[in-house]
Amino acid sequence: MEKISAYAKSRRGNSLSNTPKFKHMKKLLFSILSFFIILSASAHAVFIETSLQGTKGKSHTVKVVYGEPDEHELISKWWWYKEDMQVTLTLIKPDGSTSSLTTTAQGNHLLATFIPDQDGAYHVSLKRDTERKAGAKTQYQINAIATIQVGNTTLGHTSAHLANELFVFADQTVFKNKKEVSLTLFQKGKPAPNAAVQIIAPSGWIKWLETDAQGVIKFIPEWKGKYYAEVSRKEKIEGQAFEEYSRASSMSFAVN
Template identity: 30%
Template sequence: MKSNSLQKVLFVILTLLFSASTFAHALWIETKAIGTKGKAQKIDIYFGEFSDKDITKTAKWFSDIKDFSLVLITPSKKEIKLTSTALEDKYQASFIPDEEGVYTVTMHHTVKDVYGTMKLDYNSSATVTVGNPSKGNEATANTNIISLFSKEITAAKKNGKITVNALYDAKIAKSQKMKVIAPNGWEKELWSNENGEISFTPLWSGNYMVEFAYTEKSEGEYNGKKYNEIWKMATYFIAVK
């Protein structure tokens, strides 16, 4: 009897640990912040643990995450759906800029399988500046329900202040917790101010990730399974010189 009880407890603990590691995983976009008119711009989509440099091989991406939607918003607000190709550890897409300004790349996917009682909703974005840094350079270019944005991403430098704006449901995300992850895995949690902004000063050069996760209490049924929460995450990649 005691043995059976112990096995049940261990099963519950292992299930919780597995669930926690699954939800900790993120989808994110990586691309160069500056592009060139007429030259192909590569976009890479990864899944895994950014802080641990633990990248999941595409053949092992769980559920239907590989079916994410990737959309390019041009400086003149045209929306173009991009097609990506599976490589060993990432999906890759590209586009050729044909006008000057700031292009916004958005990724979105709601996972078809409900995990426990939670519906998972992944969002990511990146901006590419081609020539004119003003046209199209605005947070609202991203139409995802949860998003992050930095207006001066091309100027991101070591020891220079970086400000990131957060939006939720097209509104400023006030008093929300964000996470900044440095190239060496160092993490810091920050709370957005009244303008939905967080600011940080990078101490190292390299690639940074900003994450914004929000859990919405909502009951329903999705693909035949009930849920009582919707977990939404936005990721934003910043290359610091």
């Protein structure tokens, strides 16, 4: 009641609004509101959508979409889209060799395919700087990865194969419902501590988790299905025409 009364007095012109304590509260409230505005603004992301299980010798489809999972926006509305644009994905095979996958526009997504010729973990990654307007102080970068398991071997399942500056990596190859999931956030090849990662469950459940000193987040899934992890980070840059990089990254994994 004391806080309510103080607020009511300030509304009547009480000098409390000029006190250091009140100014601190206003600053704190502004910071909290700004934080939630930032979270709301980062709701959309670029995702690689694909079946996380593949079959050796059988064509495998990979989609690149923009928006919320399963709520895609037309690619003509992508803020980084240009007419006849093609996005190149990097395919990393279990033996560490790489090849390029060129996407084609398919209405509300970009499409690429490949045929697995080995057993093990295949990583598909996207890394792309967006078009930066002249004079803009921020360079935006999109990162996305997906890991497709072919056969039962864990060959090729390593974060060292990924060259993205920012990505979330699944240290496990199999995820079970009601069993703890461990994910690691990497930035420039090193685990990134004290960073916020958003987890989106198939039910629509969303939770923000903070990485520990080793860049790890852990949680227990409550539903089976495909989960997404999203993260964004900023980095100050010197010697460039812009002042900072703003990187965003997403990945998906299946819980059985």
